[in-house]
Amino acid sequence: MSKKTWRAMLAGVCVAALSLAVVDASEPAAKAQKPAAKAAKNESAAEADMRKVVEQVVTEPGAIDSVRKTSYGGFYEAVLSNGDIVYVDPTGTFLISGSLIDIKAKKNVTAARVNELQRIDFSDLPLANAVKQVRGNGKRVLVTFEDPNCGYCKKLAKDVVNLKDTTIYTFMIPILAADSADKSKAIWCAQDRAKAWNDWMVEGKAPTGSGSCENPIAKNAELAHKLRVSGTPTMFLIDGNRLGGYVALAELDKAINDATAGAKK
Structure with a gap:
């Protein structure tokens, strides 16, 4: 069957x-x-x-x-x-x-x-394979899995610009379109990855370059499969809890605060 x-x-x-x-x-x-x-x-x-x-x-x-x-x-x-x-x-x-x-x-x-x-063990995540952004003092932490062709990820990216005092790690995973991998690699190989990511996701400026540098995109895809991440955006909080799909800024901010408080206990 x-x-x-x-x-x-x-x-x-x-x-x-x-x-x-x-x-x-x-x-x-x-x-x-x-x-x-x-x-x-x-x-x-x-x-x-x-x-x-x-x-x-x-x-x-x-x-x-x-x-x-x-x-x-x-x-x-x-x-x-x-x-x-x-x-x-x-x-x-x-x-x-x-x-x-x-x-x-x-x-x-x-x-x-x-x-x-x-729920995951947050400490097991290979954060070096993610695009890193620091907002404010960066004391709070958020991990996202995103595809550069994901519409809801772009909506989230516009919100994250206004997220205060948070370090965001974004694992790029190519799951939606034929050129998702090419865009992911081009962003990773840019001199300023965070800028290249936001230029595309927020401003709509396509990443340039060949994307021929050593990159973790294939490893990110394997990690996503291991964590059963099948859609984007998928987010993880510091306490290991998962948020699936787009979450409005106010709700996301509260979830990050709650997870941070819980992780300190």
Whole structure:
């Protein structure tokens, strides 16, 4: 079964109360309870059984990163290699895709879990491979992953000009257009990278030069893949939390402040 096929299946039926799509695992729960032949390390027997349930639908080799029992309704959570999360009911009969909502607590359980899984160790980032800008005293820190042909990145760049007391590290990743890599390399090879970046992103002045110097663009693309960055802009804060997509300046400023305060504790 292809990835598109199982995604289409998972999106089939909505349950308004939990905002979920439910798929019958197509095999009786009794069969699902047979111990998995090769349970993933640290998974209990029950979790290994539920892995086999998920494998009935998500058939790509290596597509399931982990399975664990949650404290919500006895559901089992399966984290897929693409970062998606699906759930299996306690009987092993239904596989559920979508946001699991704790109605009483008014909490999006799935969103909170995704944020936890996507959190990074900020100190592991190879900041030397990013275009560096310092605004004001530069005491706060923001990391962005951007494509020079990204419209929302250009909107963000115009905002960042007004961001106070922040050091911004931008990893250029060519994912949107055929010439994204050429523009990224030309900006990196410029005498003043930050100026070349802003000339293009803010002023619309195309970068010049051959872009033939040694550059980290390919490594940045590998890093983005490792961090599951699939869209631009994607930002990371000093506490390791991720912000996906364009964020308005006031909201971004608050997020940076909160992350800075949290990192100091």
